[in-house]
Amino acid sequence: MESTNENVRSQMRKGVLEYCILCILSKREAYASNIIEELKAANMIVVEGTLYPLLIRQKNQGLLTYRWEESTQGPPRKYYGITEKGRAQLAEMDAAWQEMVESIDTLKR
Amino acid sequence: MESTNENVRSQMRKGVLEYCILCILSKREAYASNIIEELKAANMIVVEGTLYPLLIRQKNQGLLTYRWEESTQGPPRKYYGITEKGRAQLAEMDAAWQEMVESIDTLKR
DNA sequence: ACAGATACTTTGCAATACAAAGTACTAAAA
DNA sequence: TTTTAGTACTTTGTATTGCAAAGTATCTGT
Numbered sequence: 049m050e051s052t053n054e055n056v057r058s059q060m061r062k063g064v065l066e067y068c069i070l071c072i073l074s075k076r077e078a079y080a081s082n083i084i085e086e087l088k089a090a091n092m093i094v095v096e097g098t099l100y101p102l103l104i105r106q107k108n109q110g111l112l113t114y115r116w117e118e119s120t121q122g123p124p125r126k127y128y129g130i131t132e133k134g135r136a137q138l139a140e141m142d143a144a145w146q147e148m149v150e151s152i153d154t155l156k157r
Numbered sequence: 158m159e160s161t162n163e164n165v166r167s168q169m170r171k172g173v174l175e176y177c178i179l180c181i182l183s184k185r186e187a188y189a190s191n192i193i194e195e196l197k198a199a200n201m202i203v204v205e206g207t208l209y210p211l212l213i214r215q216k217n218q219g220l221l222t223y224r225w226e227e228s229t230q231g232p233p234r235k236y237y238g239i240t241e242k243g244r245a246q247l248a249e250m251d252a253a254w255q256e257m258v259e260s261i262d263t264l265k266r
Numbered sequence: 267a268c269a270g271a272t273a274c275t276t277t278g279c280a281a282t283a284c285a286a287a288g289t290a291c292t293a294a295a296a
Numbered sequence: 297t298t299t300t301a302g303t304a305c306t307t308t309g310t311a312t313t314g315c316a317a318a319g320t321a322t323c324t325g326t
Contacts, residue, residue: 056246057253059175062282062313063168064257071264080304090263091256098283100305105282122303123291137165144166147200148173149258154199155180164281171282171313189273207314209274214313231272232322 061092065102067145068092070130070138073112079125103128111137170201174211176254177201179239179247182221188234212237220246 072078072086080099087094103126106112111134114126130138181187181195189208196203212235215221220243223235239247 056249057256058283059172059312060250060253060257062171064261065283066168068261068264071261086264090260092260092264095284096305097285097307101307102283104306119292119303122293123305125304140165141169144169145261147166148169151199151201152173152177152180152254155177155195155201167314168281174314204315205274206276206316210276211314213275228272228323231324232274234273 061094064145065092065094065098066106067138067141069099069102069106070111070134070141073128073130074135074138077127077129079117079127081125083128106134109137110134170203173254174201174203174207175215176247176250178208178211178215179220179243179250182237182239183244183247186236186238188226188236190234192237215243219243 068087068090069083072083078086080096080103083103084094084096084099103112103114107114107128111131112128113131114128116124117127119125177196177199178192181192187195189205189212192212193203193205193208212221212223216223216237220240221237222240223237225233226236228234
């Protein structure tokens with residue numbers, strides 16, 4: 049019976065990960081490994097197979113852009129940055145997140 | 158292009174709804190309409206087609222039980238209540254929720 | 267009997283997170 | 297030069313979820 053614990057957290061992450069990505073990229077450009085590190089530092093574990101498709105989705109929606117940059121330590125990296133549209137979406141998600149936190153608060157009462 | 162607004166909220170609800178149900182039922186027994194009312198009062202809109210399958214899932218997992226009760230205003234109602242296992246799961250989810258709130262806080266910094 | 271209200275159920279769909287396997291590029295070792 | 301290890305990115309298949317919409321069942325009042 050593998051950790052229902054992790055399963056609970058995994059389910060809760062749904063729909064919030066997009067928000068996390070925008071939060072991170074709103075502060076600075078980053079490539080996938082940077083993002084995974086930052087998420088890990090915030091206790092929000094994510095694996096490559098989750099992150100890459102997510103970045104591509106957000107890029108296709110016009111929320112992100114990217115540029116290639118050479119690396120001295122391996123293949124070139126895709127550095128992602130947030131667009132104006134992405135910032136608008138982030139504002140929307142900030143509001144949605146706040147509302148949800150308040151909803152749970154209300155229910156806990 | 159229909160309200161991306163609602164879509165954002167809908168995605169964020171994923172995985173949190175189960176938590177909400179357990180919160181509500183940890184305080185008192187309730188049948189579906191009660192639960193929907195309470196969710197609506199907390200600004201967390203949910204429709205029947207979402208709630209019923211969810212209650213059935215949680216019952217099958219042993220987190221909930223139910224009993225039929227006659228009504229003076231229509232067909233009998235299924236009153237759901239939380240089980241011991243459900244309370245354990247709720248505690249797990251409380252922790253997971255707290256962690257996620259902290260994670261987002263960290264990322265916002 | 268029938269109509270309307272209430273309550274519960276089922277079906278089909280789109281979106282998500284993940285594991286796992288695969289592709290591509292670079293630098294250092296053999 | 298060829299091979300190996302490391303890094304980075306991509307793709308595929310699966311299970312779970314939330315939802316709209318349509319369907320079934322029960323009760324009450326006319």
